[in-house]
Amino acid sequence: MGGNMNKDILLHGDVYACLDYLDDDSIAVAITSPPYWKQRDYKFEGQIGQEKTPEEYIGKLVKIFNKLRQKLREDGIFFLNIGDKYLNQYGKSHLLQIPYRLAYHMVKDGWYLEDIIIWYKPNHMPSSAKDRFTNTYEPVLVLAKSRNNIYQNKRPKVVEIPLQQTSWKHTAVYPEKLVWEILKRVELKDEDLILDPFAGTGTTAVVVNKIRDNLYCKKIYSVMIEKGDEFVDIIKERTKIKKVIRVKDVNYEYQPVIDVGLPKDVSPNPILKDKRGEVYIAQDQTEFLSALKGITLDEFKKFHREDALYFFGVKKWDLSSLYYAYTIYQYGYVLRNMLIVSDENSWYPIFMFARDSTRVAYKFYLDRIRIKPKTKEKRKWQEEFIGMKVKDISGKESIEGYVVKVLEKYDDGFPKVVVVQWNGKASIEFVIHPEKEEFLMEGLKFFCPKCYSELTEPYDPIGDNQCLTCGQQLWINLETIPIIQEPKEISEIAKELENNEYHIGQILNIKDLKRKKVSSSSKFLLLERINWGASPGARKLMLGEYFTKMRLYRIDQPFVAQYLTLLRKSKNMSIQDVINKLPKEYYHTASHWFRKDFGGSIPIPQDVELIKAIFDVQNGLLRILKRTALKFQTVKTSIKGKNPGDYIKNGDYIKNDDDLIKFLKLLYIPSNEYITIVAQMEKSKSEEVLKKNRFIIEELTNEGKE
Template identity: 60%
Template sequence: MKNDIILCGDVYAGLSFLKDDSISVAITSPPYWQQRDYNFDEQIGQENTPNEYIGRLIKIFNILKTKLKDDGVFFLNVGDKYLNKYGKSHLLQIPYRLAYHMVNDGWYLQDIIIWYKTNHMPSSVTDRFTNTYEPVFVFAKNKNNIYKNSQGTIFEIALQQTKWKHTAVYPEKLVLELLNKVNIKDDDIILDPFAGTGTTAAVVKSIRNNLFSKNIYSISIEKGEEFVNIIKERTQIEKIIKIKEIDYQWERVTDIDLNENIETKVLLNDKYGEVFIAENSTEFLSIIKGLYNKDFKSYHREDAVHFLGVKFFNLDCLYFIHNINDYGYVLRNMIIVSNDNNWYPVFMIVNDSTRVQYRFCLDRLRVEPKTVIDKNWSNQNFIGTKVINNLDKHANEGYIIDIIEKYSDNFPKLVMVNYNNNIFIEPVLHLYEDDFLMEGLLFFCPHCKSKINDFYDPIEDNYCPHCKQKLYDKLENFPIIKEPNDILELFEILDQNKNINFDVNTKIIKKPTNKTNSKFNTLPKINWGASPGARKLMMGEYFSKNRLYKVSQPLVAQYLTLLRIEKNMTINDVINYFPSNYKHTVGHWFRKDFGGSIPIPQDIIILKNILDDSIGLLNLLEKTALKYQTVKTSNKGKNPGDFISLKNEYKIKKYFEDFLFK
């Protein structure tokens, strides 16, 4: 073979077309499970369960194995998936479950490379670490292969922007680095069975065109004709062979449980959560088995967070961790700890409880932004900017029609909004000074008047850390709540301007449009991914109307319960003041578990007429403000990612302990 080839057709048929023992290197990234819809019939990645998805890939990669040379190497990049459950999404460990079953199917696992995306997308999640990496598995037929032997390799490679209309393109540098890890020679064939936009083929061509490189060739298998045309345009490959589809059957894989003979090690060191790094896989699996012991659950708080890692691990550690979901736990992250280009995993584990939210302090370890944005907003016209009211029973959109007051940098401070010809004056939170949304309220002990920094604990009794008096159990023991001065000043300005009259007919408001020249315009939203460009296209930059203060739901439920008891009312008595369709809604306001909710401002108005808001918390929950929604970097920094570089063992333990509330 002296030229590159595109096989246009299904991956199974394309692999069947190839000669046995003809491929030196295979590099690919199949469609991830339940991530994107490529609009094909019977497409891979849309199976009902992870085990069906894994079983199908096992079938495909089994035939790929027959096409590899005896010393050939297969680089496999697969992403993971969270499965939502009771508000706590469980990390499924799909890549490692797939690798485990591939080894059982006869593959030899040579290495697991961690691809850390140095320009990964920031995330707004606050109850786990941001996902920043993906694994690349190095498979072979046997241990005598062309891979340049190493263990625990880490590639730090940025995501690559591309003009090609595809949302899951891995960068050319990743392919180049992978090919640098094998001993390739002239006339070797490099295969990509899920070619997409042809990144692998493009890299092979660039290597061949280098004066001092090898004359290697590519075979790309791709079913989508649109992507085949992209590959052809990108690589100028002329030889395209259409492949007739072949029907094939596959079986879902079966989960495997831990060996009963493994010893049980139960960690009982800290009721708020265990932080433990095992030395080897035997010790780690013993600790995982210890999670299933009733003593472990009874000792630890229901809202505990555990960080369990293992220095010298094997594939069993990465596979069997996913079984914890069957025993009442949720896997939130697999965190990579990097040390001199080697790595080991640390798993974040919480209880699968519907009663309480686990205690996790992400803000303590935010990653400082590389650059601080100091923008003067005088050149930006906010008139006509969309406002989305997230607090109405039904989504309600409006548009800014006037700026009444500005911050010192000309960012809007007080605006006039037209909601369907109803005019409201709305306060605006500054884009980079909105910390009070999370922890702005000030709590003081009603007995000694000292400031209280501890959060309300829905599990154990609460006491003032200064005078040791009990808190929250009665209205007279409920803390005094004060607002920060800057918010009081903002709402004082609002009061001064609330009587402004405005005739909606005197100004024509042009509604903003989200249409751009983006390559994503013609794609369905499910395929837009999470890139800044896609997010901006999807929503544009707009203001959202939110509750001013984010008070914990269990605290609100406790307060409402105390007010209800003070009035000698049952929950049904409260329900009777609301429409009949509120029967379940009102009940949720008094729950402290995952089924609990906080009443929206218009419902709080009714509650204030029913209950005596003696502490004033309902007044605070009624307050709202606008927040600017944009893809720009926050000055507060990024949420910490699931890839960290720490060498000192004490620092590693301290790092994870800092996330725990005690």
């Protein structure tokens, strides 16, 4: 390009060709966020991010950034913000660790990694994933051409900056505040050039302009590179850059990166404490890699259940910690999250991973760790729920109805039993309170049929099914199936309904429901006073809130498959014999009821009557499978609380390592153990309140005596 620039410039063209246009050793700071792999298609030829594999994507960026390094001054700094991606290539979706693999290969290519800043986004995008934490942060890699550079490593390692709303047509704009924060970390001088090789809508140039226009700031200038014609127009409008140069594309070759496995010189240290999962936080890199190497041993795999969940962290980490965590897929595991534990001045990673099993899903009870709202919204439940929409998703086809009567409430006024009208029909439905979801949907208890002791695991598809108290082998035949007990809250309602010839979820004609004779002492006498004639226009619309009718209990599919298998064998029937007794539409689905892997399925409630008729059974698990309930769905502040996400800030709800370990263990321990722990915690809280009240009473009493 020749000579030092004294004004802003926009280079319009392919990034590699545009970098070639710049003088070597001319750039003080580069700051950018390239298109993420397979995230968005910008619809122009030669774009970055649409490579076939992540290895090609990383290899291409390594090549481009090698050229960028030539353009940096010897003391220059490169700030690289890049997001991650999941790839469903290994059975379950695997976190690719793209930022840290890229950093690893850039360091191999000659860069120095000075720092990794965590950008936490308080208003992050929500996620529908229920088997992992929601992503709430992105890393900013700080790379240098030499160790003697202008980076000032004194500011916090974590920055909390919300995503910025913009009117510009671009779905991946990083906020101006992030650029401001980054540029505060370098020692700038007049005439310094700030480069953004993937300029997008020109946010970096906007911030550079604001810094330069401030009377007391440095007279710095921006160099923007952008390939997309539409974005070039936006940059010109936003930044008023006058000098725009069109650069002709050039051909260049790059090679996909090749990743390696865990280091061979590391001694494995298998963590063998809990067969259901492990929480292990290493103090340094050596301990961490030894523990990570331990998961490759048969000893580790044999000790743990196939559905176990693991959390391995390291406090004093380096880049290799972040890189090698990705390689566990080579040993039959999937990386699901990289959690960040932070106190602002520093952070460390905790990796959540599980076996890449095609037979069972790992345990992950997200609702247990939701953050409760600080203030509860006061609502008139009775007034709001009449007329609320109900979507029945428990059957083969989804149908809609609406609540016409609340028969019973929880203590806080939330409906407990309601009547739902469905196009001329009606049903009495049990409603799951959002705060009791774990206790109800996971609330089944199982007991040994011989000694009646409670079982921790009702059925283990990959282990030994034996009562630990009396040694009874379980699941051999129908006589050795565990006894099932429903939560008292549900069984009492079910019994009262059945005494009045109703069943939870039973669909009846409205006239049949009104004609039923109920005892005068029953709360369900209120059925006679339902205003069935309410027109749709008279019903209250509940924008964003509704109920779904679904299976009441969460039951593992292998458990159901084993039960149906024993039923089938007790009648000396093959799977084909069962299929032959079903309607034709079941020919391709019924066989899946007997599978104990991810290809299996659980019969829907309306299928249960067919199964009862085939095997001539009425109770047991089939009754449980038929149970349905209404679950509250809302887009408002959830009663259950907020998904905490993959960023954990010390001091919020985690005070120390013990708190963190307990917090993570809540995600996989069995429901009966969790319920016991919560009950103990509630009891402890009550005792604390009681002690406090006693102290206050004693204090007031003493004051009265004085």
